[in-house]
Amino acid sequence: MGCHCEENIFVPKEAKIVKAAQVTEREKHFTLKMADGAKFEYAPGQILEVSLMGYGEIPIGLASSPTSSNGTFDIVVRTVGRVSTAINRLEEGGTMLIRGPLGNGFPIDELKGHNVVVVAGGIGLCPTRSLIKYIMDERASFKEFTLLYGARNPEEQMFQDDLKLWRGSSDVCFHEIVDKGNDKWKGKVGVITNLFKEATVKPDSKVVICGPPIMFRFVIRELKKAGVKENNIFLDLERRMKCGVGKCGHCQINDKYVCIDGPVFNYTDLKQLEEAL
Amino acid sequence: MNKYFIKAQDFETFVTKLVEAKQVIGPVAKKSRFVFEKLKNSKELRLDYDVTVLPPKKEFFPTCQPIVKFEGDKFEGCVNVEEKILFGVHFYDIKALDMTDLLYNENHRDINYMAHREAATIVGSNVQNIAERAFFGTVGVHVKPKGHDAFLTKIDDGYLFETYTDKGEALVSFGTFTKAKKEHESNALDVNNRVMGKCPEVLDYVGYESVANKVRKAFNNTAFWEDCAKDCFSCGSCNIVCPTCYCFDVQDNWNVDQVSGTRTRKWDGCLTEDFAKISLGFGAQENFREKRGDRFRHRIMRKTTYLNAKLGGPACVGCGRCSMSCTSDIADPVNVINKIMEV
Structure with a gap:
């Protein structure tokens, strides 16, 4: 039957690095824009799944506001493991892959x-x-x-x-x-x-x-x-948001998925969930 | 839709014709156990199986499934769907498939599962032999199997074949079917009802809501969960064999050329130690379910409470696979739930 044309939630899109700055010994600040020129619409507090093929994918919170981003958006990546190390080797003009924006954002x-x-x-x-x-x-x-x-x-x-x-x-x-x-x-x-x-x-x-x-x-x-x-x-909240779309189970706290029900939660909702804090 | 009857002596020819025309996945014997596998001929089909080692979800959600293929800078999704007939699925596994259908379809619809699922025809069959740890007669009995296309019930001199969809109805042309008589229907109903009372294991408390409430209230009884899990190897076997578990990990792998490769999802289980662990940098880590008891509790909560609102019942169908697969024999939900309910 061949390939399906319906959107595949696991296929990322390319984002171009407009600016890259090593802001601390371990953290790198990237300003990105969509490679296809599409406007990237998002809300403060939403997350991205950021990846490089062959290395893997990690969840990263958006660090810029749509009010002043002029079509671009920012993330900061801390060098921790295999994926983040590979991403932080990238420089201006390079490409990384993203899925998102995902999650609810700040209220x-x-x-x-x-x-x-x-x-x-x-x-x-x-x-x-x-x-x-x-x-x-x-x-x-x-x-x-x-x-x-x-x-x-x-x-x-x-x-x-x-x-x-x-x-x-x-x-x-x-x-x-x-x-x-x-x-x-x-x-x-x-x-x-x-x-x-x-x-x-x-x-x-x-x-x-x-x-x-x-x-x-x-x-x-x-x-x-x-x-x-x-x-x-x-x-x-931070959790192991592996798929970002409420399927893989890694970020689950009770009946909530941090990646789709959060990552931002009201404290009154969270304090009922024993594993949340 | 319709109810048909097929004589016992015509049944093998029906399956033979199906296998010749279509890809048919059915229960086959493997040493002393059974597995769902592509049928090479009708003789392999063992509708007298008790339970398969792995549940049939593997046909739509394979243990290891490529989701993106890449070569250099290029990449694309890889949903390559084959039509198949999943033949001889017990009612409890049909219920479980219906749950995974809902969970993969809701919110962000996952085409990697749904495309395979929608290309499949599911033919159920009655339970002829009961697995040694099954308890499907007392768990979520109000949740009826649905989502399948047809159902076979073995009665005295043949099979009642009920079709529910066009896909199920289309199978009738492969065999010598006649319209079912009232007695065929009542015999089949009797067969399917009777099996519900024959499970070797029994939940003492059938009302799933009262079970859910009491289990939920036991959340902070840390000593209880630690005691349940004290012999746990954190191997995740209970997750892997569970028909309603659908968690996965995603990993990238390079091919030998170091240019191309695959992003693959693989079954994962919340009982494994790393499941909820994150790295914070500076060598620090945080494990949100660090203790074996925490992980054991999470599984029981997930099966008895967390998903109930979505599923309309517990996320457990009583197949008994977890009990049979657990090395330490601590996974059995019947023991855990009965213990909690006794208090």
Whole structure:
């Protein structure tokens, strides 16, 4: 009967690398556009399955906002295993393969008109950057905007241009901390929850958290102390999203698939799911 | 659609004609067990099988399935579909296929499964012999088999052949069928009803909703799950033989030329240690179901609760394959569920 013409959800599309920058020792920041010239439409917080044939596929959160991307979109890849190592050897003009956008993204409409707090730990700044940029671009649609960012050390801080901008901007109350400083670092040293001592988190804030699994529990504890309601907390989860389309089972938490029901979940939904946090 | 009767002495000719004209997959003997395999002739067909080692889902979702082929910078999907007749499927496996059909069809429809499924004709057959660990008589009995094209029931002097679709009806031209009489129908009904009471294993609690609630409530009884799983080898055999398991891994492999290769999906199982593990970088890893008890619990939850809303019943059909395949003999859902329900 031969080949089927119906769309095959596992066949990726080509994306051209418009810009590639090694932003830390392990992380590379790519700006991409679709090779066929098609407009890439997506929402902040959605994910991509990124691959190279012969190496494999990995899930990566989009790191740019559709409000300012001009047809391009960004991802940041950390060199961890076989696939990410191969992808991070690519340079400007190269091609990688993508499937997506996949997943639900951040609840932008729920955040609009409210005080918003984003808490990002480590590489968690990459997916949340899609939201941060969205808020900065559509600033009038949101009330107070606070960003808390924790990194392991100053060398691993990503998006240096953005950080510079946020530090000096009156559009965002930006607080940052590193686990371990260096000679040049004049900022705060400690864990991300220390930032709650100085940052004002109003009880009616809508809060988005993304970071290493261990971080969620401690940040949620601080948010509860600040009086933030559980249904105003949103978590951007990381799991082994192998297929990205709710089939392969690897990212399943109870009856939820992180790749299609998430990766962004409301805390009230997640806390019922024992394996979520 | 229609109900036919075929005499016992005409049945072999019917199968012979089918095998000559079409690709027919049916249960055949392999040493002391049975497997679904392409029939070379009608004599191979063993409708008296108890249960096959692997469920028939392998015909649409092969253990190892190429999904993308690549050569240099070029790549394309590879859904190459062959028409086939899946002949002699027991009702519990038909139920399981109906579940995987739904799960692969919903949300992002997966053509890699659906194209094979839609090109197939499924002919069921009644259970003539019962597997030693089967419990299909007491699990999800309200969920009726559907999605198949025809069903054969062996009665005294022949077979009742019921057709439900045009694909099923088309098979009638291959044999000497007559219109079934009322007594053929009632005999077949009796045969199929009787087998439900003959399973060697029995769930003590039949209401699937009460089972689901109680199992769900046992989630945090860590000691119970650890105890259930203390002899688990994390081999995933229970997943691999399960007709309702459909998880997979995707791997890329180069050909020897180092230019071309294949992206392949392979059956995977949530009981294996790495199933929910991710790398965080800096040598750090996170395993979201690190303990054997966590993984054991996940499987039982998945079979008894997680998918119920979608499937309208449990994701278990009582075939008994997991119990038969488990080296430590700890996988049997009957034991686990009965224990939970006793408390």
